[in-house]
Every structure is written in structure tokens, then in C-alpha cells.
Amino acid sequence: MSRRRQQNRDDEDNGFAEWGGYMEAKKAKLREQYKETTAKEVEKLSDIFTGVSILVNGLTNPSSDQLKLLMAQHGGTFHLYQSSTTTHIIASNLPNVKINKLGSVPIVKPSWITDSIALNKLLDYKRYLLYTNQTTTQPPLDFPVVAKTASDPHFLEEFYSNSRLHLISTLGAEYKQFISDLREKPRDFPGRVKLSHVPKTGAVPQTPVVMHIDMDCFFVSVGLRTRPELRGLPVAVTHARRAQLNPNKEREETVTLNMDRMPEGVELRMIDGRSSMSEVASCSYEARKCGVKNGMFLGAAAKLCPQIKTIPYDFEGYKEVSMVLYKTLASYTLNIEAVSCDEMYVEVSDLLKSYDLSVEDWANHIRDEIKTATGCPCSTGFGSNRLQARLATKKAKPDGSYYLKPEDVESYLAEIALADLPGVGYATLSKLKSLGLETCGDVQVASLGVLQRELGAKMGETLLEQAKGIDRKPLNYTHERKSVSAEINYGIRFKTINECYNFLESLGNEVWSRLNEIKMRAKTVTLKLMIRAADAPLETAKFLGHGLCDSVSKSQTLAHHISDVKILHREVRTLYDKMNVNYAELRGLGVQLTKLEKLAPINPTLSNFLQQESKKIQPTGDKTASRGRELVRPPSGEKVATRGRPRKNSKGQKNSLSNFFKNKKEITGQNKSVEIKKAEVDLNVLQELPPEIRAEIIKEYNLETPAPKPPLESPETAPPAKKSPFSGLNWPQLKPILYKWLQSEQKPDNYDVVLLGEHFRQSAITRDIDWLPTAMNFLYRNFAQMNCCWHKAYHKIVDLVQQGMVARYGGTLLIKRDFDCLNCF
Known part of the structure; x- marks a missing residue:
């Protein structure tokens, strides 16, 4: 072994071998000292940098010592020497020699630390990289962007997930409903506790005060948070x-x-x-x-x-900030008119008087709270009405507030351009400009007669009032939807008619989903089309845009509210076929539903039938045998009334077997029978119908009405002439109700049978038949297992269904009719 190698080995054996050598032992000791010092001397403020270990290299701002303290306060680790556990290197400037020695550890600007602390969350360090591994001569990867068109099955989902207009419209509707829902519930206002600590610096206004809040550059402000x-x-x-x-x-x-x-x-x-x-x-x-x-x-x-x-x-960011904004204001008052995701009107008169606040006191407080909660600035305008508040906001921007006092209204508005008034569009401005009127001050001194001759009586009067700061429209705290729609005007390029039909169906599904979200049903369907103008180029200047178009629309109002999405599909497709437009020329489509009605819950009487308990009927002397089977007992264990034939109580009032169809109308007048002119109409069924329904059938079949006949033996068995309790229910909702009804009866009540059959008949007349074969098969399978009374009831329902089919389509529906029963006639 050489002398040099032996010397190196002797040097290593210096008492630090078990630590990996002297330097490793030194690094470990420094790390332990850092932990001990921070635990004893530094107050921990957050855990933002948990798992982050930094090494500062060179001169930085903040300095190395300051960064060391910040890391200790916010859960991070500070290294004096680079090690395998160092996650980031903090530097402001480094020579290439050092960069090459530092290896693959990311080199980050010190602002990454300070910005993360300011926003109280760990930001993506990639935005703060001092250097990247890409050289100046290295071209970036260029993946072509393939834009989807409406023929793509996922186009609709992607379009709405990237549409700012869709976001604005849907969030606006959501927050209007959000405020309406809050106003219907008991509510306390936790934010008001803070108002007792607000410094009082001015006088409390004695006139009504409306506040207009508008977030400053909303989309930009949310984006700048990160x-x-x-x-x-x-x-x-x-x-x-x-x-x-x-x-x-x-x-x-x-x-x-x-x-x-x-x-x-x-x-x-x-x-x-x-x-x-x-x-x-x-x-x-x-x-x-x-x-x-x-x-x-x-x-x-x-x-x-x-x-x-x-x-x-940043769509998720917009939703987050909007919700924080509305919840913040709702913690003080619910006198809020929601306008959009970043704008609202608030009536604050009572709030200011209750807590002895001036407008300035309240404005400073609420703006600071919103900015702290959202990280975004807002401006507030105040006035005696919504118009004054809105125009005051123009002066308050950016990031300020302004109170337009009553005595300053006309002088302030005198300098306001007419284009800034709500409802004054380009056509109106052109007319006013021809009269030499360009500002509100010009209109204030103009003659009402001149304005009305040029603009019309109502518009002329409204404009003069607006120019003087008068707005008679109160704030609207409740929200009532008038329509539901979905429109697409980008990427519409169809190559086949089937692509067009499929997209119309997808658009119908989107509208139906929105309709269900607000728990409503609609009667009128409108199809809107944007068609390439005859003189417009085939391809638009904006890639896949709609370009220059002519807009057309067509509507259809149904007899009943749409109860199933398949009906909507059918009506939309029918409207398109009637419009006779070449699918290749389409550049935009929209489906709108109007004449809305709240989706009625299951009829309360149906709930009685399924869930509620009934009191026992006390006999009045005559023996009345109960021939029905007892319903399933509710958890309370109390007895439930059995189902049997209709009978009278002690007061002479009828107790129908179908207690879930309450409020029956007793037919007191004479019932008309009819002379049958067509084989499809069942005389027995026709006699059991109320006069209004009977008259409708007679009109549809062109039947002649003979002289009145005596009343039927049991007029109480005829159903009332009123809206069916099944209205608005689709087949999945109706099926369990019928199943319970079948289980609870030994013999069907004629009232129930006719009412159900009439509902089916009306469905046929209104072309709502997609679900009828399924429903009739369900009834056939279940009725087949029961006695002859049920078989006859089934035949009666079939007759009513076929009457509706013949009346609407001129033919019958293919339905099973006969049972394998030897006792049936």
C-alpha cells in the first residue's frame, strides 16, 4: 500500500468515522444547533415551509440571517452547507462555475420565500427559478394545439370549463339563488360583532344608503394572488x-x-x-x-x-373569491341584490343606524375585510339609490370608496356622460347626439317633450329622471328564474347531419341538467341558430369562431311541462328539422327553456299513502267490513288505516281508499253520457269521467252528445276535474308509487284506476309516450299475478291509453291486453 493512501486512511480515522467524516459531522451538529435554537428562541408562526430546506448562496434580499429567521418562524429548515436533504438554493445572482457545482437542486429567487409568507401558502417555486436548464439556443418543445370542434363528444364539457361568459352567467345566477335561500332561513349575523370595535369618525346618514361593491379588475386580481x-x-x-x-x-x-x-x-x-x-x-x-x-x-x-x-x-379561483365575497357581506346583512360573481348592491341604512356608523367608517371596514379575506381589492360607491351608488363607484375606482350625498347628486351627474347611464345604448346615444345632448347635465336642462318625441314617452321620462339621479327601482333581494339556456358559438363545424343531431342532444342534456339543479320544469322550448352569412367567408378570421352570422330562432310551447329529457330531445330535433337549415352552415346553437314552474314535490296526499299515519275510522252503526290489507307499519308502531271500499264517516264525509288523493271534488250535477261514434272509446270509462274531461274527448272524437241521463250510482268514484297529482313526475319517480299502491290493495278503487288511466291518456295526447310501453308492461306483469278485479282495472287503463293514442296519432299502442285467467270474461 502506498504511503499516500495509508496517510489518507490515517486522516480518516480521526474520531469522526462513524459520522462519515469530519464535514458530515459538522453539518449534522449545525443542523442540531439550528433545531435547538429555533425551538427555544423563535416563535413559530406557521408551517408553510414544512419539508423545505434551503441553502443561501451569495448576497440576497432579504439577507441570509433574515431568511434563516423566516424559515424558522414558518416551519422550514436552514442549511449552512449543501447536503443531500437540501431542497432549494436561494440566490440572486450566481456565476456559471457555481451553477455547475450546485447540481440539480433548483436555484430560486429569495422573493419565493417572502411572497409565500405574504400569501400564507407555499407557492410554486418554478415561477421563481433564477436559472433553468434550457439554453438560449435550445428551442422549446412545440406541441401543436389541436382545437376540438362540436363533433367531439367531450367538446361541450371542455367549452364550458373554459368559458368566462358561462362562468359569469352561472355564478351570477348561483349567488342570486344563494341570497334568496339564505333569506328564507333563520339567520344570525356574526360579522356585526366586529362593528362595535370600528372607530366612529363621522355622522350617521339620515337618508337611505345603498352600497355598490365592484371588485377591481376581478380576473386580473385573482390571477395575481399567485x-x-x-x-x-x-x-x-x-x-x-x-x-x-x-x-x-x-x-x-x-x-x-x-x-x-x-x-x-x-x-x-x-x-x-x-x-x-x-x-x-x-x-x-x-x-x-x-x-x-x-x-x-x-x-x-x-x-x-x-x-x-x-x-x-383561473376559474376555481374566481369561484373561491366570489363565495368569500358573498359570505362576508352575508355575515352583516341579507339586504343584498346579487348582480354577478364580483358585483352586488347592498342596502346598509339600517346597519349604519344600528351601529352609529358613518358611510366612511363602514366603507373602510368592509373593504379592509374583503381585501384581507380574498387578497383582492374592491371599490365601493354609496348613494340614495342603485343608480347613484353605481355612478359613485366610477369615482371610487380603483381600490377606493365614494359617497354621493343627496345635495351633490345633480352637480355630480352633470359631468357624467350619457353612455355611462344603464340602458342607454348606441342607438339612443345617436339620437341624443343629434339633439346636442352628450352629458347628463345637458339632459337636465332639456325639455321633457323633446326627449319624449325623440325617444318615446317612457324612455324620455326615464332618461330625464336618470340624468337627475332618480331611480325608482328598488333592490331585488329575491331571485326568480325566468329561463334556462345553453348556447355555443365556438367550434361549431358539422360534417354530417348525425353530428348535428348528437350535439343538439348533448346541448339538451346540458339544459336539462341546469333545469334540474334549480328544481323546475318548463313548457316552452326555443332553438336558436347562428347561420353563416351568405357573404361571409367559409372559414372565419378567428380560428373556429362563428364569424359573421345571421341569427334565427323558433319556439314550441307544449300543453304540459316537460317531464323527461327525451321529450326535450324530440322537441329540439323537431324544431331544427322545421327550420330547414343546412348543418354545414351552422356556426352557433342554443337551447332555451321558458315558462318555468317549480318542480312540485310528490303530492302531499301521496305521502299520506306512503308514509303518514291515519286515524281509525269509527263506525256509525252500520257494519262496514274492511277488505283491504294493512299497510306496512311506520317506525312509530302506531296503527295504520287499512285500505277498503269508500265509506261515509259520522259526518257524512267520504273517506276514499286512495287517501293519497285528498280533496276529491264530489260531483253534484248531472253527468252526461255520450253516444259512441268510434269503437276505440269505451262507454263505461267515458261515463266515469268528469264533465270537463268527457267534453274534451267528445271534442277530439267529434262525437255527438245525446240528452242528459240520470246521475251514476256512485258519483264519488269519478275523479275530480283538477290537475293530476302525477304531473311533473317521470317514470322512475312514478314507478315506486304504483308499486306501493299495488301492494296495499286487494281490490282497486275505481277512482284510482281512472285517475291513473287519465294521466296516461293525457301523456299520449301531449306526445309524451316514450315511457308508456315500459309503464304498461310493468302494470301487466304485476296485474297478471292478481285477481280479476285487477285485470278489469288494467283493461280500463289500456282503454284510456288507446283513446289518447287514437286522438293524437290516429292509431293504437302495441300493448299486451289478455291475461291467462279462466275467470275473466
Whole structure:
């Protein structure tokens, strides 16, 4: 063995061999000292950096000592020497020699530490990398972006998950419903406890005060929560992708056609063959100073502001911040009119008087709380009504508040442009401009007669009141949906008619899902189509956009509310076929449902039949045998009334076997019988129907009505002429109810049979027959196992179904009718 190798071995045997050598022992000792020191001397504030071990290399800001303290306070580890457990190296500048020696450990800027602490969460260090392994000459990987079209089965899901307009509309509706639901429940206001500690600096207003809250650059503000390094820079939120640009010729042609259709004076500037046509959804105030506006094409924005930074959408972040915003205000009051995900009106008069707060006191308090809770700034405007509050917010922005006092209203509004008033569009502005009216001050001194002659009586009066700050519309705290819809105007490119039909079905499913979420049903279906304009190019300037289109729509109102999604599919497809539009020319589709009605829960009387307990019927002297089987006993153990034939109680009131069909109407007048003109109409069934239903059948069959006959023996068996308790129930909901009914009877009550059959008949008349074969097969299988009374009841239901089929379709439904029973006639 050489002398050098022996010397090295002797050096290693210096008492630190079990630690891996002197340096390893030193590192271990320093780590232990760090743990002991931090445990004794440093107060732990959070666990943000749990599992993170940093090594500071070189001069940094904050300094190495400060970073050491921060890591100790927030659960991290500080290394003086690099080891295998070092997760990050903190540096502000390093030479290449050091970078190569540091290996694969990520080198991060010190702002990663401070920004994470400021936001109270561990941020992605990749945004703070000082250097990357990619050289300046190394081209980045360029994976082509393949845009999906409407023919893709997952297109609808992806479209709505990336649509800001869909998010705004759905969140707005959700928060309106959220406030409505809260107002219907008992509610306390935990936030009001904080108001007792708010410093009182001004006078309490004696007039009504409405607050308008609007988040500042909402999409940008939410995006900057995780990108604090972009604060103070021009930033835009957009869907910019590296999708291909269409040829300049088509783009120029599209721009020219749009210009032809635009009002005089409107220009499209700075659009060329290489400009991005992605829209700017939101931009920061720094970008606005350069002329960038929301809704502008990104290509034009980049020319106005070359240094603009773009960030993607953060839909989950928008939902999170919106919910925090609404919950924060709801902890103080529920006098809230929700407008959208980032805007609302709040009536605060009572709140200010109850806690002796001035408008300024309340504004400072609530804005600070919102900013602390969401990490986003907001502006608040105050006035005596919603109009004044909204216009006050314009002066409050950005990140401020302004109270428009009653005595200052007209002077303040005198400088407001008419375009800033709600409901004043381009056409109205053009008319007003022709009269020399451009500001609210101009309108304040104008003649009402002149305004009404130019704009109409109502619009002229409304405009004059708005110019003076008068708004008679109160805040709307409750929300009532008038329509439910889903529309798509991107990626619509169909190659076959089946692709079009499949997409219409998917769109119908989306609308049906939204309808079920709000627990409503609809009667009217509207199909909206965007059709490529005759003079528009085949391919649009914006890739897969809708381009220049003509919009058409067609509606259909049904006799009854839609109870099944298959009915919706059928009606939408029928509307499309009637419109006779070439599927290849479609650029947008929409389905809208109107004439909404709350989805009725199962009829309360049905609940009685299935769940509620009934009192025993006391006999009045006549013996009445109960021939029904006892229902399943509820958990309480109390007796449940048995089911039998209808009988009278001591007061002469009828107790129907079908106690779940309560409030029966007794037919006191004479019942008309009819002379049958067609073999499909069963005379016995017709006689048992109430006059209104009988008259409808007579009209449908063109039957003649003979002279009235004496009343039937048992008029109480006829069903009432009222809305069926089964209305709004689909087959899966109706099936368990019928199953319970079958189990509870030994002999069916004629009232129940006719009522059920009439519901089936009405379904046939309204073309709601997709589920009828399944329902009739279910009844046939169960009735076949029962006695002849049930067989006759089944035949009666079949007759009613076939009457509806003949009336609507002129033919019968293929239904099993005969039972293998020797006793049946």
C-alpha cells in the first residue's frame, strides 16, 4: 500500500468515522444547533415551509440571517452547507462555475420565500427559478394545439370549463339563488360583532344608503394572488393559444364585412394577418393607461402595450373569491341584490343606524375585510339609490370608496356622460347626439317633450329622471328564474347531419341538467341558430369562431311541462328539422327553456299513502267490513288505516281508499253520457269521467252528445276535474308509487284506476309516450299475478291509453291486453 493512501486512511480515522467524516459531522451538529435554537428562541408562526430546506448562496434580499429567521418562524429548515436533504438554493445572482457545482437542486429567487409568507401558502417555486436548464439556443418543445370542434363528444364539457361568459352567467345566477335561500332561513349575523370595535369618525346618514361593491379588475386580481411578481405591471387575462392563424385574405374579408355592419363611427384598428384575435377578458389599470381595454383583441392590445403580460384564466379561483365575497357581506346583512360573481348592491341604512356608523367608517371596514379575506381589492360607491351608488363607484375606482350625498347628486351627474347611464345604448346615444345632448347635465336642462318625441314617452321620462339621479327601482333581494339556456358559438363545424343531431342532444342534456339543479320544469322550448352569412367567408378570421352570422330562432310551447329529457330531445330535433337549415352552415346553437314552474314535490296526499299515519275510522252503526290489507307499519308502531271500499264517516264525509288523493271534488250535477261514434272509446270509462274531461274527448272524437241521463250510482268514484297529482313526475319517480299502491290493495278503487288511466291518456295526447310501453308492461306483469278485479282495472287503463293514442296519432299502442285467467270474461 502506498504511503499516500495509508496517510489518507490515517486522516480518516480521526474520531469522526462513524459520522462519515469530519464535514458530515459538522453539518449534522449545525443542523442540531439550528433545531435547538429555533425551538427555544423563535416563535413559530406557521408551517408553510414544512419539508423545505434551503441553502443561501451569495448576497440576497432579504439577507441570509433574515431568511434563516423566516424559515424558522414558518416551519422550514436552514442549511449552512449543501447536503443531500437540501431542497432549494436561494440566490440572486450566481456565476456559471457555481451553477455547475450546485447540481440539480433548483436555484430560486429569495422573493419565493417572502411572497409565500405574504400569501400564507407555499407557492410554486418554478415561477421563481433564477436559472433553468434550457439554453438560449435550445428551442422549446412545440406541441401543436389541436382545437376540438362540436363533433367531439367531450367538446361541450371542455367549452364550458373554459368559458368566462358561462362562468359569469352561472355564478351570477348561483349567488342570486344563494341570497334568496339564505333569506328564507333563520339567520344570525356574526360579522356585526366586529362593528362595535370600528372607530366612529363621522355622522350617521339620515337618508337611505345603498352600497355598490365592484371588485377591481376581478380576473386580473385573482390571477395575481399567485403571481405577485406581476403586480404593478400591465397584465391581461386571455385565452391566447398557439392555434394557427387563417390567411390574411380571409381575415381582411371578415374585418371588411364586420365594418359594413357596424354603426357609423365605429372602427376596428390595428388588426393584421399576424395579430392574435384572442379577446382580452380583463386587464390591469397599468395596461389601461396604455389604451388597452376589456374585450379588445390581444393583437391590438400588444401593439398599444408591447410589454403587456398575459395570464390564463383561473376559474376555481374566481369561484373561491366570489363565495368569500358573498359570505362576508352575508355575515352583516341579507339586504343584498346579487348582480354577478364580483358585483352586488347592498342596502346598509339600517346597519349604519344600528351601529352609529358613518358611510366612511363602514366603507373602510368592509373593504379592509374583503381585501384581507380574498387578497383582492374592491371599490365601493354609496348613494340614495342603485343608480347613484353605481355612478359613485366610477369615482371610487380603483381600490377606493365614494359617497354621493343627496345635495351633490345633480352637480355630480352633470359631468357624467350619457353612455355611462344603464340602458342607454348606441342607438339612443345617436339620437341624443343629434339633439346636442352628450352629458347628463345637458339632459337636465332639456325639455321633457323633446326627449319624449325623440325617444318615446317612457324612455324620455326615464332618461330625464336618470340624468337627475332618480331611480325608482328598488333592490331585488329575491331571485326568480325566468329561463334556462345553453348556447355555443365556438367550434361549431358539422360534417354530417348525425353530428348535428348528437350535439343538439348533448346541448339538451346540458339544459336539462341546469333545469334540474334549480328544481323546475318548463313548457316552452326555443332553438336558436347562428347561420353563416351568405357573404361571409367559409372559414372565419378567428380560428373556429362563428364569424359573421345571421341569427334565427323558433319556439314550441307544449300543453304540459316537460317531464323527461327525451321529450326535450324530440322537441329540439323537431324544431331544427322545421327550420330547414343546412348543418354545414351552422356556426352557433342554443337551447332555451321558458315558462318555468317549480318542480312540485310528490303530492302531499301521496305521502299520506306512503308514509303518514291515519286515524281509525269509527263506525256509525252500520257494519262496514274492511277488505283491504294493512299497510306496512311506520317506525312509530302506531296503527295504520287499512285500505277498503269508500265509506261515509259520522259526518257524512267520504273517506276514499286512495287517501293519497285528498280533496276529491264530489260531483253534484248531472253527468252526461255520450253516444259512441268510434269503437276505440269505451262507454263505461267515458261515463266515469268528469264533465270537463268527457267534453274534451267528445271534442277530439267529434262525437255527438245525446240528452242528459240520470246521475251514476256512485258519483264519488269519478275523479275530480283538477290537475293530476302525477304531473311533473317521470317514470322512475312514478314507478315506486304504483308499486306501493299495488301492494296495499286487494281490490282497486275505481277512482284510482281512472285517475291513473287519465294521466296516461293525457301523456299520449301531449306526445309524451316514450315511457308508456315500459309503464304498461310493468302494470301487466304485476296485474297478471292478481285477481280479476285487477285485470278489469288494467283493461280500463289500456282503454284510456288507446283513446289518447287514437286522438293524437290516429292509431293504437302495441300493448299486451289478455291475461291467462279462466275467470275473466
